Amino acid sequence: MSENQAPNQPIRFSLPSKGVLAEDSLALLSRCGLEVYKPNPRQYRATIPGVEGLEILFQRPGDIVSSVRDGSVDIGLTGLDVVMEHSVPEDPILILHDELGFGQCKLALAVPENMDSVTSVKQLINYASTLPQPIRIATKYPELTTAFLKPYALQYHLITSEGTLELAPSIGYADMISDLVSSGKTLQENRLRMLPDGVILKSQACLIANFDSLENKPKAMEIVRLLLEYLEAYIRGKEYTALFANVRGQSREEIGTRIRSQHVISGLEGPTISDILSRSGDTNWFAINIVVRKDQLFQAVNELRSIGGSGVVVMPVNYIFEEEPPRYTAMLKAIQERKNNKG
Secondary structure, three states: OOOOOOOOOOEEEEEEOOHHHHHHHHHHHHHOOOOOEOOOOOOOEEEOOOOOOEEEEEEOHHHHHHHHHHOOOOEEEEEHHHHHHOOOOOOOEEEEEOOOOOOOEEEEEEEEOOOOOOOOHHHHHHHHOOOOOOEEEEEOOHHHHHHHHOOOOOOEEEEEOOOOHHHHHHHOOOOEEEEEEOOOHHHHHOOEEEEEEEEEEEEOEEEEEEHHHHHHOHHHHHHHHHHHHHHHHHHHHHOEEEEEEEEEOOOHHHHHHHHHOOOOOOOOOOOEEEEOOOOOOOOOEEEEEEEEEHHHHHHHHHHHHHOOEEEEEEEEOOOOOOOOOHHHHHHHHHHHHHHHHHO
């Protein structure tokens, strides 16, 4: 247990305090059925009704990483880029989920548009070799940028800045930048372009936790499992849709054979086929219930039609719960490996 927490203190879960990452974090939790209740917008504490023993805190993304690392916070939601930039050897931070589906961006090298001869890292090296001094790179991510450039024979000088990096080349205090890129619009507006092979890290929002909290606090483990259950079930559910249709046939087995002959409508584990209690007494009608990927919906409808399906109804899938969340299983494995390494 962290020295910063009292024995009976609630489990702490930190979320971003402002900006798009904050808004999307709250929206995701709400869609997962874990809506954050914050009665006073000026407060930096909140709760999730129904999750007993959990306190929500609001911090800057970088502070979330620091707080989870020192154990004053048990769980955090922040950008993967921040986590990786501030990682340390034998880091007490465990990444629980790194594909939450928002906050997507790339940490990448970008050069001025007028640097015509530079369209790759190799060409950047050639260009830098013609300069009288090392090429200057402005960045907020010195650790990740240094690690990326280490294999290259590039003579460079990093300028760490917390300001607006896109202005650095135009006002002359750097030759190029290493920065986060989402749509690329900001780069274009400042006459910069990203090097296609200069992507240092693909990032998005991620869920992290303190190893010691998971090992020593049963309540923390319980809450993390709940979070992973709902997050994984919701994120997986977004990719699928449910279809219901009526099909005439001689038996469920005969209809099942027809369905299995198709590519898409065999479902996740197989179709659900049930009898229809027809008003007319016709016993040759059956109901089919299947789950398919959303990007296969049109093909699924055509396949249902091809086997005699009619009245196809499409319904959203809110959650798909596995027997056990895969990332929860991965977490248990990581905890056990850490214990083994400690000896």
